[in-house]
Amino acid sequence: GPYRSVPRERSVAFNLTLDVQNLQQEVHNMAVLRDILRTKSLLQRHTPEDSLLHVVKEYFHVFRTGSVLRQAGRKRLMDEQDQSAFMHSVMDAEVDVGNGLHGPDVMMNQMTMYSTFIKFIRLTMHSFDIVVAEDSVVITTNATLMFQILRATIEMIFPHIVAEEWLVSQLVGREVEPTIGITFFFNPEGKCCKYEVDLDFVGAFTSIVKVPEIVNMLLGRALIADNCMFG
Known part of the structure; x- marks a missing residue:
């Protein structure tokens, strides 16, 4: 009867x-999924998190001990050709390295100088920062470079103190680990089109010499160009 229908x-x-309620939950879930996919597609378009950061980490790994210099009779997992191939694969053909110089070969040449003029011990990245702009991604890294000062360091970078044996003897053989900031500018094609380096040479040599005037004299005429380029 009528009582049953209530x-x-x-x-x-x-x-x-x-x-x-189920439909509302479903709509909410789909909205969340849409936002996730939208964020993901943005990241994939610029790919700062996945591929570009991976490129930077790979760069630090490939060059963690500088340039692999040819040594007779020694087999290595990676040689200079591998490093050069990697450099050419991640750098734009016209990558700006400062001082009006361009191209991955200039960078390889610098890496060789860094591995010859000093004893390049270890390059270590400690942190990074990613900025995504309209048409580029900029990854700034904070790292340290441990190296040993050689007699070649004095001859090739500080030739003006070669005669100052009292200073040369303080420097040769000493190990330092200054901070180094390396900034990678990536274009829309995902290639590094500009490369900036800021190595704390002042901090490195002040840790040994301690006298600011001597550090100024040492670095004032050092053969180090803008963007920390040797030669």
């Missing part, structure tokens, strides 16, 4: 409410 109507209404 619970049935309540039951139908209750089920409809459940359906509406």
Whole structure:
């Protein structure tokens, strides 16, 4: 009779409410998924998190001990050709390295100088920062470069103190680990089109010499160009 229909109507209404709640939850889930996919597509378009950061980390790994110099009779997992191939694969053909110089070969040449003029011990990245702009991604890294000062360091970078044996003897053989900031500018094609280096030479030599005037004299005429380029 009429009394039975009330619970049935309540039951139908209750089920409809459940359906509406389920649909609302479904819509919410889809909205969340849409936002995730939208974020992901933005990241994939610029790919700072995945591929570009991976490129930078790979760069620090490939050059962690500088340039692999040819040594007779020694087999290595990676040789100079591998490093050069890597450099050419991640750098734009016209990568700006400062001082009006361009191209991955200039960078390889610098890496060789850094591995010959000093004893390049270890390059270590400690942190990074990513800025995504309209048409580029900039990854700034904070790292340290541990190296040993050689007699070649004095001859090739500080020739003006060669005669100052009292100073040369303080420097040769000493190990330092200054901070180095390396900034990679990536273009829309995902290639590094500009490369900036800031190595704390002042901090490195102040840790040994301690006298600011001598450090100024040492670095003032050092053969180090802008962007920390040797030669």
